Amino acid sequence: MEQGAFAFRYTEALPYLLLDSIGWQSTDSPYYGNNGHTRTDNGHVIFQYTLSGEGRLELDGQTYRLTPGKAFIVKIPSDHRYYYPVETGEPWEFIWLNAKGEDAFRMWDRIIEHGGEVIALRDRSLSLSSFWDMYKAVSEEKLSDCAELSVMLYRFMLSLFTPDAGLNTQAENSSIVEKAKHYIKENLTTPVTLEDIAAYCGVSGAYLCRLFQRNKLSSPLEYLRRRRIEAAVTMLRTTEMSAQDIGKQCGFESPSYFSKIFKAYLGFSPREYRVQRVNYPFDTIYLD
Incomplete structure (x- = not known):
C-alpha cells in the first residue's frame, strides 16, 4: 500500500457513524498542525497514530510526545492542539x-x-x-459505499475497547492516581490545593480531575475532604482532644468549616457524634 489521503461526501449518508476521511502521510513542515478551536470541520472525531518520527499534542495543560506506537483521539471542537515539532529533525x-x-461523539x-x-497500541493490535x-479497502479497492465503510468503522472503534488497546496509558494513569492518593494521605494535616497535588504528580489540575473521574473516584479535593473526615471520626473517639483542635x-x-463539612457527611456535628457513642459506636467510618 502507498501513502495517501481520501475523503468522502455522501449523497445519502447514514445518520449513525460515517467515515469522513482517512489517510497515511508523513510531514516535516513547521506549519503542520491543527487547533481544536479554530478548525472549521466541527462535529468530527479524530484518531491519529504515530508510525515513525514524533509529534506533539497539547491537551488540558499537558504536552504529550507522540512517539511511535502512541495514538491520540480528540473531538472537534475541543481544547487541544497537535503539531509537528521541527526540533526532532525527523519526519x-x-x-x-x-x-x-x-x-x-x-x-x-x-x-x-x-x-x-x-x-499506546501494539503493532499487531x-x-x-x-x-x-479499512485503509486498504479505500485506497486499493476503491470502496466508497457508506454502509460498508460504516461497518468497518464500527469494528475499528469497538476494537479500541479490547484488552490490547491502551494498556500502557491505563497503567500510567493508574500510577498517577495512586501517587495523588499517597500525597493526600501524607498531607491530611496541612493546607493542600489542587495545584499542589497536581504538581506533585507532574500533571495539570484539570487532567488529574479527569483521571480521578475515570477511576470512579470523586475529585482530588473531595477525596482529600473525605479522608480528613475519616481521620477526624477516629480522633473524636480515640482521643480527648477538643473538636476544634481535631x-x-x-x-x-x-471550626465552623470543620463542623459544616462533618455534618454534610455524617448528618450531625463533631460534638454530637462524640456524645452519641451508644447509637454510633464506630471508631472508624469509611466514606466512599
Whole structure:
C-alpha cells in the first residue's frame, strides 16, 4: 500500500457513524498542525497514530510526545492542539481517520473514558489491523459505499475497547492516581490545593480531575475532604482532644468549616457524634 489521503461526501449518508476521511502521510513542515478551536470541520472525531518520527499534542495543560506506537483521539471542537515539532529533525509519519455522525461523539466519549485521549497500541493490535483493513479497502479497492465503510468503522472503534488497546496509558494513569492518593494521605494535616497535588504528580489540575473521574473516584479535593473526615471520626473517639483542635489537626482552617463539612457527611456535628457513642459506636467510618 502507498501513502495517501481520501475523503468522502455522501449523497445519502447514514445518520449513525460515517467515515469522513482517512489517510497515511508523513510531514516535516513547521506549519503542520491543527487547533481544536479554530478548525472549521466541527462535529468530527479524530484518531491519529504515530508510525515513525514524533509529534506533539497539547491537551488540558499537558504536552504529550507522540512517539511511535502512541495514538491520540480528540473531538472537534475541543481544547487541544497537535503539531509537528521541527526540533526532532525527523519526519513525522502517521495514520489518521476522521469520523462523524450521531454515534461518533458518543463512542469517542466512551473510548476516552476507557483509556484516555492518548493511548499506546501494539503493532499487531486489533485496532491497527482494523484500520489497515479499512485503509486498504479505500485506497486499493476503491470502496466508497457508506454502509460498508460504516461497518468497518464500527469494528475499528469497538476494537479500541479490547484488552490490547491502551494498556500502557491505563497503567500510567493508574500510577498517577495512586501517587495523588499517597500525597493526600501524607498531607491530611496541612493546607493542600489542587495545584499542589497536581504538581506533585507532574500533571495539570484539570487532567488529574479527569483521571480521578475515570477511576470512579470523586475529585482530588473531595477525596482529600473525605479522608480528613475519616481521620477526624477516629480522633473524636480515640482521643480527648477538643473538636476544634481535631478539626485543625485534620487540616480544616476554621471550626465552623470543620463542623459544616462533618455534618454534610455524617448528618450531625463533631460534638454530637462524640456524645452519641451508644447509637454510633464506630471508631472508624469509611466514606466512599
